[in-house]
Amino acid sequence: MEKDKLQIETEKKLPEEVDKSAAIAENPPPKNQPEESKESEKEPKEKAKRGKNFLLFGISLNEKVFLAKHLSTILKAGMDLPESLRIVQRQLHGGLKNVLGDVSAKVEGGKSLNVALSEYPNVFDPLFINMVKVGEKSGTLDQSLHYLSIQLSKDAKLISKVKSAALYPLIVLSAAVVVGGGVSYFVLPKLTKLFTSFKADLPLATKILLAISNNLQHYGLWWLAGIILAIILFSVLLRVRFFRAIWNNVTLHTPVAGKIIISLNLARFSLTLGTLLKSGVAIDDALGITKEAITSIPYQKTIKRVLDSVSTGKTITESLDQADRRKRLFPPTVRAMIDVGERTGSLYNSLLYISEFYEEEVDNMTKDMATTLEPILLLIIAFVVAFVAIAIISPMYQVLNVIK
Structure with a gap:
């Protein structure tokens, strides 16, 4: 057993x-x-x-x-x-x-x-180094590395699931933009000469697409350069702690993504802390290492406050009540399980159960998100294709009528 x-x-x-x-x-x-x-x-x-x-x-x-x-x-x-x-x-x-x-x-x-x-x-990182340190001190380096590999493997799977869920809609939307932009930039300018030569009355969809085409013809490279620079600037700003904190807070409040991010952070927090405690790391050191392993700044700040409170002799449950009074980052269920673990002397087991629970939550939510987004994205693609088709085919019929 x-x-x-x-x-x-x-x-x-x-x-x-x-x-x-x-x-x-x-x-x-x-x-x-x-x-x-x-x-x-x-x-x-x-x-x-x-x-x-x-x-x-x-x-x-x-x-x-x-x-x-x-x-x-x-x-x-x-x-x-x-x-x-x-x-x-x-x-x-x-x-x-x-x-x-x-x-x-x-x-x-x-x-x-x-x-x-x-x-x-x-x-x-500090997690890797400290797990090795604990193993060397206790003479169980192979076991510490084994626990570490499990923890890192679960961490990698969680991140991969979130990335996969976000990748599909990104690819579909990018394809829609590329198709619409390609038709506007390469196809429509050639057809425009045909339409104007026959003085065809262009429908609204064609006029909109022509406006986009003219804009891309004149400012296409500027748009491309602007998008690339915006991506680079965003990546650079995320390396600055102040801007990353703002971004983390924004994403935490996002309706769908926010729940996934909170579950992801709770899974990583409980898995890291539970693994460290199981390996024999002292609670103060374990909380310090866990804080460094979490990338979300709101969670880092909360864990730091918990660490300061635990250092004065309080339990983790009491410290969480003070550090996260709104119960936004650490829900009541998490606190209750940690409290049970502290009372029974099996805190690391409770934390590992919490990590398993939220790993399943992340898995279920990413699957649900993909299932929900799929029909929406198909409708978007269908709309783009229909819009482009109407914009090109409608004036062609008018040209044929003029010829007749």
Whole structure:
């Protein structure tokens, strides 16, 4: 009964990759033969520097999952840490391979793994580093990395679901704009000469499309440049904390997207905090790491207030009541489950149950959103196609009547 549910789930889902990593660990290549092994053992400083340059913007969640999962599996097989790092390094490419080579060299030189990883803050976030630190201190590094890989894998799936739900309507609307713009820019100008030569009385739809066509002919490049600059400017502004806070607050109040974003943040909060507590991290440190792992500034501020309150001796439930009095970011259900966990001494279990609940919520809401948007988007496409067809075909009939 006490067997870890998360571990069972992962072992079921990832049998092939576990077998591969275990096979590598059981049959490492001879140290005196391959030149690649020698190169990875003596990784030059120049490559490490290049790794830093290539990874200025960090690595993806999937790469972190790969690293944590494979390193955990090889350590479980009984391989020592430096050799495990080299085995994982040989399966990587690009800048991350160079970084891991440098980390391996530092570990062989006597540094602990968490200290070596902390020298690459753009690559390894506080959650990754602290989970490794806890594992090294407790002598259960393989288990800590296993929990970390599960947490990061769930995080990646949640984000992927939200992105997938937003991608479909974006593609459909973009296609509608491209079709309408393409007809207005390339087709209509050629037909305009035909219509004017026969002095046909143009319908309203054609006049609107002609106005769009003339605008695109004269200012099309300016429109394109403006859109590109707006996207770049928006991306840059989101890197500024003040503007990102405004954007986060706006999205939280958006009718449909707001509920998904709140559920996503609650799932990430409870999963991160629960995983850290289960690994043996102190509550103060766990809240601090969780705050850094959450990207939403309103949630960061609330968690910071909770941390300050917990540091004075209050429970998380009491701290949440003060930090989020409107119960907007942390609903009553979440508080009740946290309260039960604190009373029974099984807080991390309660948090992991909360994360599972909100993961399902995100999954259901994204599916519902896609189902709801599909007919609406089809109607939009149908309207665009019908409008363009009427705008082009109607004056053609008038031209034929003039000829007759």
